[in-house]
Amino acid sequence: METLRFGIIGMGWMGQLHAEVLHQLRSTRLAAIAEIDDARRQAMSARFGVQAYADYREMLADPEIDAVSICVRDLDHLAPVLAAAEAGKQIFLEKPIAATVEDSEAIVSAASRAGVKLMVGHLLRFDPKYRQMRDAVASGQLGDVIHLYARRNSPRTEGPARYRGELPLALHVTVHDLDIILWMLRPHKPVSVYAESVEKLLAPLGTEDSVFALIRFDTGAVAAVESSWVLPAGTPTKLDYQMEVVGTEGASYLSGGYSGLALVSGTGIEFPDNFHQPAVGNVRMGDLRAELEAFASAVLSGEEVPVDPRDSVDAVRLALAIIQSARSGQRVSLL
Numbered sequence: 453m454e455t456l457r458f459g460i461i462g463m464g465w466m467g468q469l470h471a472e473v474l475h476q477l478r479s480t481r482l483a484a485i486a487e488i489d490d491a492r493r494q495a496m497s498a499r500f501g502v503q504a505y506a507d508y509r510e511m512l513a514d515p516e517i518d519a520v521s522i523c524v525r526d527l528d529h530l531a532p533v534l535a536a537a538e539a540g541k542q543i544f545l546e547k548p549i550a551a552t553v554e555d556s557e558a559i560v561s562a563a564s565r566a567g568v569k570l571m572v573g574h575l576l577r578f579d580p581k582y583r584q585m586r587d588a589v590a591s592g593q594l595g596d597v598i599h600l601y602a603r604r605n606s607p608r609t610e611g612p613a614r615y616r617g618e619l620p621l622a623l624h625v626t627v628h629d630l631d632i633i634l635w636m637l638r639p640h641k642p643v644s645v646y647a648e649s650v651e652k653l654l655a656p657l658g659t660e661d662s663v664f665a666l667i668r669f670d671t672g673a674v675a676a677v678e679s680s681w682v683l684p685a686g687t688p689t690k691l692d693y694q695m696e697v698v699g700t701e702g703a704s705y706l707s708g709g710y711s712g713l714a715l716v717s718g719t720g721i722e723f724p725d726n727f728h729q730p731a732v733g734n735v736r737m738g739d740l741r742a743e744l745e746a747f748a749s750a751v752l753s754g755e756e757v758p759v760d761p762r763d764s765v766d767a768v769r770l771a772l773a774i775i776q777s778a779r780s781g782q783r784v785s786l787l
C-alpha cells in the first residue's frame with residue numbers, strides 16, 4: 453500500500469483542516485467524510501469532491517477506507533473509536549483521547565485488541581521548538597530539571613465561542629501542555645497536583661476562565677501550568693503560549709503566539725498562525741500536517757506511531773486530577 457485512504461468523522465473546525473491536509477499529502481488520500489449536520493455534510497462533500505455519509509458506521513463498512521481521522525468533540529470520542537477499531541480501520545483521533553480515564557483506557561484496549569494503530573493528535577510534539585526543548589532535556593544538557601512552566605492562553609472569541617461551555621478548560625486546552633511536560637520528564641512520574649481555577653466571565657456557561665496548576669514530580673521537580681481562554685477579544689494573537697525548563701546545568705525558553713510575523717492595518721495589529729496550521733498559498737502547513745504525515749508514514753511502513761496512546765491516557769489522568777483539585781480545593785495525590 454502506497455497511499456492511505458482516509459475517511460474523516462466530524463467535519464467541523466478540525467475536521468475541515470484535517471481534510472485539507474489529507475487531500476494534499478502525497479501519502480494520503482481523502483476518500484470520504486461522515487458528518488451529521490446536513491448542510492455541512494453537503495457543503496464539504498462538494499468542496500472536497502468525496503462521498504459523504506450521515507452515519508459514520510456506513511462509511512466504516514467501506515473496504516476502500518483504510519484509516520479514519522476522528523474529529524468529533526471531546527466528549528464523543530469513545531463510540532466512533534470503538535466502531536472504527538471493530539471495522540479494522542487505522543485510527544487517528546483528535547486530542548484529548550477521551551473525557552474520562554475509563555473511556556481512554558477502553559479506547560487503547562479496543563485498538564490493541566483489533567490490531568490497528570491508534571495515535572492521538574498531540575500536535576505540539578511536532579512543533580520543532582517543543583521537540584528541540586525536549587531533546588535538550590532528554591540529552592541531559594540542562595542537568596536535572598528543577599522546574600518547568602507552561603502557558604497556553606487564548607481570546608474568549610475562540611474556544612468559549614466554539615464550545616459554549618461544553619468542556620472543562622483543563623481537559624480541552626491544558627492537556628496539550630500536560631502531554632508535553634509528561635513527555636519531557638518521562639520516565640519520571642507526577643506524584644501530586646494542586647490547582648486553582650477562576651469562574652467569572654464563563655461561569656454562566658459552567659466552565660472556567662483560567663486554570664493554574666502546580667504539579668510535583670517524583671524527582672522533586674515542579675511544573676507550573678497556566679491556561680486561560682478569556683483574553684480580551686482584541687488580543688492580537690489567537691494563542692499566547694510559552695514554556696520554560698530550568699535545570700541544574702542550564703535552562704531553555706520557548707515562546708510563541710507573537711509569532712515573528714505582524715500584519716498591521718489602520719485599526720490594529722495581528723499575529724497570524726504560522727505554527728499549527730497556517731495556510732501557505734494553497735497548502736496547509738504546520739504541526740497538524742506533520743502529525744498526520746507521521747501517522748500515515750507509521751501505518752504505511754508498519755512502524756510504531758510516534759505518540760504512544762498510553763501517553764495520551766496519562767495526560768487525561770493528569771488533566772482530570774487538576775479539575776478535581778480545583779473543584780475540591782485539595783491537593784490530589786497521584787500515587
Ligand SMILES: NC(=O)c1ccc[n+]([C@@H]2O[C@H](COP(=O)([O-])OP(=O)(O)OC[C@H]3O[C@@H](n4cnc5c(N)ncnc54)[C@H](O)[C@@H]3O)[C@@H](O)[C@H]2O)c1
Pocket residue numbers: 461462463464465466467486487488489492506508523524525526528546547548573575614624
Ligand atoms: N489539536 C488541536 O489543536 C485542536 C484544536 C481544536 C480542536 N481539537 C479537537 O478536535 C476535536 C473536534 O473539535 P472541533 O473544534 O472541530 O469541533 P466542532 O464542533 O467544530 O466539530 C465537530 C463536528 O463533528 C460533527 N459530529 C458530531 N457528531 C457526529 C457524528 N456522530 N458523526 C459525524 N459527525 C459528527 C459535528 O456536527 C461537527 O461538525 C475535539 O476533540 C477537539 O478537542 C484539537
